[in-house]
Amino acid sequence: MSSVPAYIEPEVLKIATKTIRQREMTYDGLLVEAFESISDDKLREYFAPKPAADGATAMPTRVRAPRGTAGIQRQFRLDGAQKAWIDGKRAAVSAPSRSALIAAVLRLHLL
Secondary structure, eight states: OOEEEEOOHHHHHHHHHHHHHHOOHHHHHHHHHHHHHSSSHHHHHHOOOOOOOOOOSSOOOOBBOOOOOOOOEEEEEEHHHHHHHHHHHHHHOOOSSSHHHHHHHHHHHHH
8 A cells, every 4th residue: 555645626625524524434435436436538528628718819829738726635545556547547538647637536526
C-alpha cells in the first residue's frame, strides 16, 4: 500500500467526508465506488479541451486544456494494482494528472 495524494475541491471534500461518515466507509472505498459509477465517456467529456470564450475579436482564441483545480490534499491508500489501473484510466480519458482524475471522478459522483 502507498499513499496517493489528490487535491479535492473543498465543496466535494465536505460531501465526501459526510458520505463516508454516514456510510461508515473509507475515502478509498468511496473512490472505488465513484470509478464504478462514472463512465469513461463522461470522464473524456470532462477533460476535453474547452474553447475559450470568444468575444468580438477578429482572431479566435486558442482552445484551453482543462487543468486540475486548487483544493485540499487528501491521501488515498492504494495498492500497486490500483495505482496502475488509475494510471491507465488517466491515459485513456486524457486527464492531466492522477490527482485531477481522482478529483474529477469524485466530483462527478458526488455532485
